[in-house]
Amino acid sequence: MSQQLDIDQIRAQYPILTRKIDGHDLIYLDNAATSQTPRCVVQTIEDMYYMHKANVHRGVHTISQEATDRVEATREKVRDYINAGSTQEVIFTRGTTEAINLVASTFGDMLYNGDEIIVTAMEHHSNIVPWQLIGRRKRVRLRVVPVSDRGECDLDAYEDLFTDSTRFVALAHVSNVLGTVNPVKEMIAIAHRHGVPVLIDGAQAMPHMRVDVKDLDCDFYAFSSHKMYGPTGVGVLYGKRHWLNTMAPYQGGGEMIGNVTFEHTTFADLPFKFEAGTPDYVDVAAFGAAIDYIKELGMENIAAHEHELLEEATRELLEIPGMRIFGTQSGKGAVISFLVGDISSYDMGLLLDKLGIAVRTGHHCAQPLMQRYGVQGMVRASFAVYNTLDEVHRFTAAVKRVAGMF
Template sequence: MENIDVNKIREEFPILSREVAGKPMVYLDNTATSQTPMRVVDEITRIYTRTKANVHRGVHTLSQEMTDLQESARERIRRYINADSIEEVIFTRGTTEGINLVASSFGSRFHKGDEIILTVMEHHANIVPWQLLSDRTGVVIRVVDINERGELDLEQYRSLFNERTVMASFCHVSNVLGTVNPVKDMIAFAHSKSVPVLVDGAQASPHLRIDVADLDCDFYVFSSHKMYGPTGVGVLYGKRKWLEEMPPYQGGGEMIGKVTFAHTTYADLPFKFEAGTPDFVGIAAFSKAIDFIEEIGMERIAAHEHELMEYTQQEMTKIPGIRIFGTAEHKSAVISFLIGTDHPYDLGLLLDKQGVEVRTGHHCAMPLMDRLGIPGTVRASFAIYNTKEDADAFLKALRRAAAILG
């Protein structure tokens, strides 16, 4: 596929050679978290054994070296997402914290009766922070629906904007349906109404090239652990004009200029939003994950994953009773499904007993499940290291599970 030597790539992921239930493991839970190549693990080990020291707080050699590694990672990410400056790259613990930061800080300008537009396909992380803001301020949440293919109702989206609309926040890619939303057009329309936009890129960043300048988004959030990187590291991109106006999200060390009991001044960007000791080891190692992605090429990764998804989904349609949720024209490498009325948990257990690791449940998208009229789904999701053999093993296990459940 696309001249990619997947077996060579798999050599960087020792976990893929382990067994589950006495069978070769097939890992298809990549939407929840991807596995991590040895170059990232080796970098973490190297830093912990050679360079670990707190950043920005020491004149000694180790602190200076660690600071350089963290700030080099910031510049690496800036280039990767095509942000204008490193001041627009804020390190967080993940996508969830990034959205909470924006909802809390940028949201402090909103008032009772102001309206925020979300979509029915959002992850809880892009719903609950806005609900918390609503509880505090009285802002109103408006929700965009989907059609039968799992695509956003763009006519409804446009109709929700009015003089009270102050924010739009939506996912780039649905973690359940795999739908790739037309976010560039959605952002352009919001901006035509002078409404800023946050894009949840957690599910897009492992599969699509992110260019925040081209998208013209006001905020973009994503996580390292879904991009072959360490856990506990995320990125918030924000346009500098907004970040400069926003109050700090947390208080503590690093985010200050001068502290007295009478008054505190705050550090310049990006440090104003980075209170406390960051996961500087994970941040530095994230650069190695980006190296991994760029060496293969995001376009080639996406093509490989899409081919696997298309093949698997087509074969799944031959299984009696199969129900696939999300058949958008533009879709990422995610397949959410049920078989008849079988509970997703039962299917997941039977697949696990055959060495196939998938996700079951509501996938932190309960409003979407309510909209679909189901309790949850089984979700199989692909990454660059998955193979046609993985797909065939999954299909074989799924057929057996379907036969057992009858």
């Protein structure tokens, strides 16, 4: 266990970890779906509702200005955290899904029949379906980068997919199923050599590694608060100013306007052009507290701790007869997706729950990837900073116990 982190002290920030499920201490291993939220973040939510609740950007009174300051302070925290060039490049959304849909809908308006978009076989449905919806309107074609048995993208095949009709690339930084860390910097450079912009789905990367959007040179980067120890309902779209200025607004309404008449409307400057209506300013402020929390713990410490948990869990699971782990890249993220023999993922997950262990089962919103591996679903265990080696041992012992029932 990392010597830089006091895990007992960290766990004390999460009351849910004291719960019992069917008489067993809860072991929460569904962090890739959503992480738990520490007291310091929840306290920010309480403070905002009790002491600073007023609509933002629209009032001259003190409370409105306080709420506005909290939102814009979080925008600056995000800008600094991902090394964006300006707060104008940081747009608040409801999550990664909405951020991707924003780009698909607005950039999609600039696509034409016969244009092509490159994605990978490991994408979450949120980075497939929005592009298909655009494809139906514009007859745009998706081209798919194949994935190896180890769960890695074929870079030669990726480069071969580029044609004169390629207009966009959308790919995951880290697979939510396999834990694969894609070489996105290299993939972005390849796309840019072909003059093609790139969106990165960073939902599974941001909780586990430092991300520098300038270093990656990505055109868009999307992620969610609720996977980063923050509240639900808040996400971020980073976009290069050039593209954001080129794209039309995603939604219309208050806040995103410059001037409105019944004949014509002009739009606000970035980032407000893409933030129609009253934002979730309470949870945006709380997301700022979550970023502070991660920085205080230290991403390097978090990553080292999670890697230790992953390595131990992998070693112990592989001792179980019939174990199949999907995604075996060296240096993968803190996710293990597996099946044991012919036991369905649903049965395994249900029985693990009876032992107090929360894992994810099914297709994980990645049905094309399930088809690639010839399975209906998988069991997924995913780790966070508050998980312990003792929990890993109890989890693997429980999997072995369940496997022995069949």
